[in-house]
Amino acid sequence: MNFSEVFKLSNQLCKFSPNGKYLASCVQYRLVIRDVSTLQILQLYTCLDQIQYIEWSSDSMFILCAMYKRGLVQVWSLEQPDWHCKIDEGSAGLVSSCWSPDGRHILNTTEFHLRITLWSLSAKSVSYIKYPKACQQGIAFTHDGRHMALAERRDCKDYISIFVCNDWRLLRHFETETQDLTGIAWAPNGCVLAVWDTCLEYKVLLYSLDGRLLSSYCAYEWSLGIKSVAWSPMSQFLAIGSFDEKIRILNHVTWKPIKEFEHPATITNLKTVVYKEVERSAGIRADDFPFTTPRGNPTSLFSNHSKYEIAQVPVSLRTIKPDSDRANPDLGIGLLAFSANNRYLASKNGVFNVLSVSWHPLEQDSLLVMSKDQLCLCYLETEEEEK
Template sequence: MDFTQIYKHSLVSFSFGGQFILTALQDRLVVRRTDSLQIIATWLLEAPTTSKSPLHISHIGWSCDSEYLFAACTSLGFIDVFKLKEESWKARIEAGAEGLVKAEWAPDGRTLICTSEWGVSLVFISILLSQLRITLWSLVTGTATHIQYPVHSDSAYAFRADGRYFALAERHRSKDTLGVYDALHGYSMVRHFPLPTSNLGSLSLSPTGNYLAVSEGPLEFRLHIVTLAGSVVSSFSPDVDPGFGVRCVAWHPTGSLLAVAGRDNKVHILDNLSWTSVATLTLSSKLASDTATVLNCVFLQIVWREPADWLVATEGRGFLSYEKTSGARTIPIPRVDMSKGTPKSGAVQLEWSKSGAFLLVRFESTPTVAHIYDFPVPDQPLTPRLRSVLIHTQPITNARWNPESDRIALCCGGQSIYIWSNEWVNEDGTAEDMAECVGIPAEKFDCRELKWSPVGKGLLLMSKDMFCCAFDVEEEEV
């Protein structure tokens, strides 16, 4: 891989086509070309005249066609919208007395979703009540649509894949409900119905838009499958109650499978026919590099280990393959006392690859380890198998699948990234897994987060206040 220079930032985002990079630094926005990092536009935000607080950009984002971009300052309660090809064009949205918690684009690229929160003080009993409100601001009509009482500010709403319908979990009269709104007609309400939850934890819409996975709160492991018409199709809970709620949910790209995990170091795989668990993936301390044959197909389980002191050996400017371990290997799994507060266990990340052939699982109990499970093609029996285990010397801080291939990038802090892929082709034409450690040729760069380009041709690598780009040498542009 090749790397660009390092630049300062507080926030960074690729445009949807991957041609531009938007960065924010305190009160300034900068747009750069991805291929050359040349600056093509810049804006300086201005604080309201009545404010004496410093201006610090908290959220940024691109519209789906990369024509518009926004910068939000939640502490001062405003959003500025800019047009890339017309730097003098500007629109400002002011949240008002209710404040601003979060801002993002709707799928149409012409509507901004703003979450506000305000408190009501009840003097006689000295209680402060916080309430949320969603506001959808249209750049086309200049009007706002307000929706009261959403359950959460981040994990309780979703758009259908085509952007037509907006599903929002709400709470009315102490009961969980779901509102379905038509985004094509000014977010008018289509239907409103009660949810089977008593204290909603999360909401996730299937890729096909047919089903919603709705989980209970943190104290009960129960997942409900609900249609957008309001029918409860099924409810799932494991045979043995782990004592805590659902922690992660991930839909297969086709919507045919649903991965569900709590805090008991197990991942349940549900299918969309029975909505029951057809497979259970369990974290095990015992690993072994071996080969197995199932239905005439060869499956490899490879345990990869990061080489010791490899950055010193390469001087941080090269790449080195992981070490393949032979025979049995044990990874330590701390014993968790489930009776003492919220346990540090269970899956912290479930993420399918683009093809749906692989599932990445990271467990909080083993922060330095990434598990990659192999799923058979649709016409074969569902027998997922642990394909690869990546063991690192430091805890993994971020891991992401390439949006266009079965290739994963990870970072663990420090001056390196890690790449796993099943796309390596040998001289005899056979495919083989590959896992590499890649040094970042920069001094004092602590890579804590990474993002793939939307077209999968490059990576943004980010520390707390710096970033650079990485791309394959054979590619002419990111």
């Protein structure tokens, strides 16, 4: 494994371009574009203030830099380095900025979520969308980029507006049966929109593209409800993670649960194979020598070796006790991720020592797991089904 030289970074702002050719990083008010293969600097842009957010366009032709404190967005072009665009929201302020799927429109959300300003780079025009709802997942685009769903809040009620992205005309507008809508997500096929309510009430609603309510699902009442939602790549299943540390899988035919997964701290199922990493340290330490060992020349004498052994069931997993005195405690299923081949589902339970999980986009049976102590790459080896 080879490592590059360390380069400066601010606010952890570092992103690869969608085509995988460029790497963008920020240092205070400077934007640095590097070639991925050589890490040589291709372009260096200077913004008007410290950069707080960056995002590539879908075609990797443009990159936006948001400066929320000043209500500014600057857009830079890789093909034409001398061209740039500055968007100033003025007294309305700025809390978020994102690209549309075509990479030629920018959606800016003003302070207090009073409106969304839609800027067109090609037509040099501006449009406004009122009443966007203040929630983390309030905007959702279909995978083909044809439609956008927007969560709205007006007259103390929740609404959904569906727009056509090529001309931004309103296609549908309807009220949702939610008390305080928290998030929305399109199915990969773009035919069904999942809407879920606040964590104080367990409710998932499924709407069609024309605004018809297809089904609703509630697993229980009078307890903290939904924390995460994820569609399978083939749109066949909807996974719902909740605060009771369970995953419920809904099918796309009846929208009823077909499977429920628990996350026990102790594994007792005899059919479950548990691999446990065992570390073996060298018997001689460098501190035991009267002389100083040279740096940069590690040997196997001082390195740790590890291997995986099959543990005997039952196995108790190491858990973390959530701090109930803090807001939004790390409890429940906070992350769900389907593999690209639709065969596996990875989840993250808040009480386990895991920060994130991510599937490899090409090696569909490889899973990257990051914890507070280490980074682990897991490969799932299973027998292929006979055709």
